[in-house]
Amino acid sequence: MSDAVLLDINDKIATLTINRPDARNAMSVEILEAMHKAVDSLADTQTSVLVITGAGRAFCAGMDLKAVLIELSGDPAMGERLLTSLAELTLKIRKLDQVTLASVNGAAIGGGCGLTCVCDVTVTHADAKLGFPEVDLGICPAVIAPWVVKKLGAGVARKAMLMGGVMSGQQAFHIGLVDQLAPDRDGLETLTHQIADRLASGGPKALSATKSLLNKLDGSLEESLVMQGAQLSASVLATPEAQSALAARMKQ
Amino acid sequence: MIQTERQDEVVILSLARPEKRNAMLPEMLDTLHHAIESNNSARAIVLLGLGKVFCAGFDLKACAADSSGGTMRSLLSGLSGCVRAMRECDAPIVLGVHGAAVAGGCALLGGADVVLADRDAKLGYPVTLIGVSPVVSAPFMLAAMRPGVVRTRQLDPDLIGAARAYEIGMVHELVESSEQVRERAIEIGITLANKPGHGCRTTKRWLNAICDVSDERIKTGLEGSLSLTGGDEERERLAALWG
Numbered sequence: 001m002s003d004a005v006l007l008d009i010n011d012k013i014a015t016l017t018i019n020r021p022d023a024r025n026a027m028s029v030e031i032l033e034a035m036h037k038a039v040d041s042l043a044d045t046q047t048s049v050l051v052i053t054g055a056g057r058a059f060c061a062g063m064d065l066k067a068v069l070i071e072l073s074g075d076p077a078m079g080e081r082l083l084t085s086l087a088e089l090t091l092k093i094r095k096l097d098q099v100t101l102a103s104v105n106g107a108a109i110g111g112g113c114g115l116t117c118v119c120d121v122t123v124t125h126a127d128a129k130l131g132f133p134e135v136d137l138g139i140c141p142a143v144i145a146p147w148v149v150k151k152l153g154a155g156v157a158r159k160a161m162l163m164g165g166v167m168s169g170q171q172a173f174h175i176g177l178v179d180q181l182a183p184d185r186d187g188l189e190t191l192t193h194q195i196a197d198r199l200a201s202g203g204p205k206a207l208s209a210t211k212s213l214l215n216k217l218d219g220s221l222e223e224s225l226v227m228q229g230a231q232l233s234a235s236v237l238a239t240p241e242a243q244s245a246l247a248a249r250m251k252q
Numbered sequence: 253m254i255q256t257e258r259q260d261e262v263v264i265l266s267l268a269r270p271e272k273r274n275a276m277l278p279e280m281l282d283t284l285h286h287a288i289e290s291n292n293s294a295r296a297i298v299l300l301g302l303g304k305v306f307c308a309g310f311d312l313k314a315c316a317a318d319s320s321g322g323t324m325r326s327l328l329s330g331l332s333g334c335v336r337a338m339r340e341c342d343a344p345i346v347l348g349v350h351g352a353a354v355a356g357g358c359a360l361l362g363g364a365d366v367v368l369a370d371r372d373a374k375l376g377y378p379v380t381l382i383g384v385s386p387v388v389s390a391p392f393m394l395a396a397m398r399p400g401v402v403r404t405r406q407l408d409p410d411l412i413g414a415a416r417a418y419e420i421g422m423v424h425e426l427v428e429s430s431e432q433v434r435e436r437a438i439e440i441g442i443t444l445a446n447k448p449g450h451g452c453r454t455t456k457r458w459l460n461a462i463c464d465v466s467d468e469r470i471k472t473g474l475e476g477s478l479s480l481t482g483g484d485e486e487r488e489r490l491a492a493l494w495g
Binding site for chain 1: 344365395397421422424440443448449450451452454455456458459
């Protein structure tokens with residue numbers, strides 16, 4: 001396995017760390033493949049909680065702009081491949097028996113923020129940056145929208161995704177994007193351990209049964225919606241409007 | 253009854269019966285419906301009210317004066333059509349509440365993408381008090397808020413403050429005073445208008461698709477409210493209000 005993702009197993013708690021700190025853990029083909037592998041491997045463990053976090057200062061900066069900018073990648077199909085892989089990964093994470101806890105150590109942007117919404121519980125600290133700036137870049141967060149709507153409720157999700165931009169951990173906590181807030185970055189590690197231990201204290205069967213029922217009740221098993229979202233995001237991503245906005249962002 | 257202005261690429265529509273707290277008449281809702289549809293290709297739409305409050309709801313004096321119940325029926329159908337047109341409009345819609353958004357005025361929130369209000373504004377659906385059911389707006393509220401919250405707000409005739417409305421997701425942003433609502437709403441409208449258009453419109457359409465308010469639900473809600481119209485309870489309570 002590459003070191004793009006680290007998977008640490010400690011008794012009942014697995015911790016997946018996205019490990020490309022110099023690229024703010026942006027989702028490249030390599031990262032997504034490594035995440036798929038790590039998540040698949042949990043089936044062979046006795047864990048009941050999965051913590052997802054990022055190495056370095058960011059949690060995950062979203063899609064790797066270098067990969068989705070056609071003039072740089074030279075591959076017009078790359079965007080669709082990445083988005084499909086992200087869609088499949090989110091569906092896989094949602095269906096895990098393990099309860100998932102996103103520990104947002106720093107920026108969680110776009111697809112990275114969508115990744116937190118698919119998790120069962122999200123914690124961060126007041127100064128983290130979260131949000132969905134896709135529309136600012138002429139792209140469309142359709143692939144993650146089903147998870148954002150389930151996390152925030154449709155009205156608040158609509159505002160967050162149409163207005164774009166990013167918000168602080170504090171604001172994210174206010175709108176329900178984050179479930180618990182550590183006072184600062186250092187406090188987040190302690191809080192994450194506390195919550196992971198508390199979650200792991202539940203009976204594994206009771207936890208996975210509850211999770212699977214909640215998935216049925218809230219429409220999380222409607223895979224076609226997420227896959228269709230990936231296609232829609234990919235089609236908008238390929239437009240000249242989006243490509244030129246992304247190119248302008250890369251130059252900054 | 254609807255005032256239209258433009259600022260940059262934003263279309264600003266205002267309910268314009270300030271002397272009646274922008275109480276809705278069937279013609280006002282028809283005009284609003286038309287204005288929303290004809291500005292479908294605008295980059296953003298801002299909806300405001302002139303005068304002291306955003307909107308006090310249906311013009312109940314006009315309803316009471318029409319013993320056939322026809323005015324109330326037209327208002328209910330017109331309201332349902334307006335909210336639906338707002339939702340289906342390609343342009344993102346910002347709605348600014350200053351002072352109060354009551355009953356039919358509050359129902360307009362169901363069609364907006366971004367709602368802001370001043371901290372002291374009052375919002376709610378006190379219409380069961382006059383024998384009217386607010387269920388016409390339930391399909392839109394259910395597509396935006398938690399079901400438990402919708403139930404409470406539909407059945408409890410109390411008005412709530414904007415701060416509470418913010419907590420339950422009815423309002424998305426608060427400003428300190430009612431004088432700031434217009435300026436901030438237009439500012440948000442300009443922010444939206446400056447975003448790349450295709451991505452923004454596609455995002456709104458996709459959000460509509462995944463949180464579908466089906467025609468059937470809209471019809472059920474409207475018929476629920478219409479079924480009481482012209483009945484004894486409503487007639488007596490309206491008459492008591494204006495008699």
